[in-house]
Amino acid sequence: MALQDEIVIKKKDISTDGYPMSIGELINLYKDDELDIHPEFQRFFRWTPTQRTKLIESILLGIPIPSIFVSQRKDGVWDVVDGLQRLSTIFEFIGILKDENKEALPASRLVKTDYLPSLDGKVWEDDADPENSLDSAMRIAFKREKIDVKIVKKESDDSIKFELFQRLNTLGSKLSDQEVRNCLLVMLDKTFYEWLKSLADDEHFLNTISITDRLVREKYNMELALRFIILSIIDPNEVKSVTDFSEFITNKMVDIAGNPQFNRGEMETKFRQTFLLLDNVFADSTFQKYSDVKGRFEGKFLVAAFEAIAIGLGKNIQQWIAIDYNDDVKESLISKVKEIWADGSFQARYGSGVNVTSRVPTLLPLGENILRP
Template sequence: MLMALIEEVQKARQDVVTDGYEMSLGEVINLYKDKELVIDPVFQRLFRWDDQRKTRFVESLLLGIPVPPIFVFQDDDGIWELIDGLQRISTVLQLTGDLDGERADELGPLVLNGTRYLPSLDGKRWNPTVGDAPDGLGSKLQIEIKRARIRVEILKSESADSAKYELFQRLNTGGASLSEQEVRNSIAVSINKDFYDWLIALAKHPSFVSTTRQTDTALEKEAGTELALRFFAFRLIPYQNGLDVHEYLDDALFQLASPDGINMADEAEVFTKTFDYLEDALGSSAFQRWNGSAFTGKFLMSLFEVIATGVSKNLPALEAVSPQERRQLIMEKAQSLPSDKIFSKNSGAGVRGTTRLSNLLPVAEGLMKP
């Protein structure tokens, strides 16, 4: 077993080809201006630092405090795509006035705050507002910032196709700044922009929003998009027993978004019919537990996994009956789930997500069969 693990490590290392060296921020700025360092516009939407955090980063540069490296992917033409370091590089570009795109227009010039060590930074910007106004940083400090050095870790094009996205995913989910799905969204754009737009649009379908009872916080963190992705993954991508749920969704995204992944028109029809039928039958109680007299409690992922997947796989039978019969069939199946032995055994509070998926997804179609 140990030899097998060693062989797996050696093989995985061959999939990732890297290099790295230090550069001045002035060199990084010039690469960006010359289009030799690319920041995907969707990544720019994730530029969330407030002015205080931006100021603290600029303070670190002025004080000579070491900053973490940035990670880039180098394509076959030598162009670098920023994988990690968005907040730091975008802060510098906003400060110097070199940040491009709609996000730059939205943000405007960066005006710094005072800090404990540098209180006189308050109100300072890269260039003075007019003439020799005292709100400019001045050439001496500008030069110091541009000469500050940062290490660049380079993932080369010889790496496996998935290495760029795997690296972005790992580097951007360790903190609280991005949710797992926000990272997946950025990856989806790089793989297949049409698929990304399609998934985002479906996540806003009225009956889907209603039945999944999404809060403003959930919407902000792309919870609806993740649920939409889960729906298609559960329907179309077999779950590998024991695989971490988020790794399963990452793998599913690669397969679904690939050029020959799915027929988006057909699957969109399945999606809308599934949630339209569920809303018609159950409304906003679609994924609440039946207590014997009413649907109560919070949204339950186990119910979403079984009911949404099961209904989608039984659409021909549900389409063949009248709307009234369909409503009754869906209602009865949803009410019967809590008392089903397989469902109750694999959906309790102490059941791991991996166990739940392994045991419930294969039987979802049967549990919801009319």
């Protein structure tokens, strides 16, 4: 198919609109629950007091701020796809921002800036402290300032909202891939997000992966839990043709979250049983490199070991738990994991420079075969 034909076809899937709206209009939409800024996202996005103040300063000075992108839901409500922090900052300053439980949050106070040092300590309106409040004229002018709003209309293909969010929040963004995915999940199905988070916070799972606090803050534990789910149910050969593995994980996540046939309970049982057994046998050395010379596991977490061992054991977990746990079972599992590390195919593919398209199709079947009890 020619490029022009592809463009014409895809453009038919996207229906958009856009126009400037006053801050006052956006405030009213938010108050009437017609604008959803997803307060759950606050755990992923968080500006400093200085960043928040500079946005308010820009509005007071009439400096244009970037467009807000929204997606119109079937019920007419606008989902904020990009602009969460800008709108949250405005609503928090005015004193109408609500948390996940619909409880009003305290209004924010500004800090001084180079341009307007007198902003220090200022609030929107406080009858008990009029000296530190914006006066009536300032508040009126503030609400009359306009922000350009780009709208993905409800007639658009359902996937457009998620594609737009992903593009806007990965290009030049400080969010990790999984933090972006988490935001997508909250929009797509909040219950799936909460379920995935409960798996990623499982104490036995966290003990076995033993990743740094920084990686936990960036939600890498949730990415690993998601990888376990996806790699447990796909044909490993699917990965051979993948050009962007992160995008592959995201697309599979969206498919699974929207699939009513996916059995969360069955997957959760497999997940928790797998990591309980691994924690009991290996603890925090589960996915470390095994040194035959030193006779021990050592070093940092290795994703190739996770793929071979966690997925391989997960596919055989029912057979393992059918055996009464004892020292013989423990030694058998340790021996099989050592066998994985000694395997030539694994040795050739566990390093960081190995392409995922060749690693996953080889290591998943390898782990599954060796880890049969």
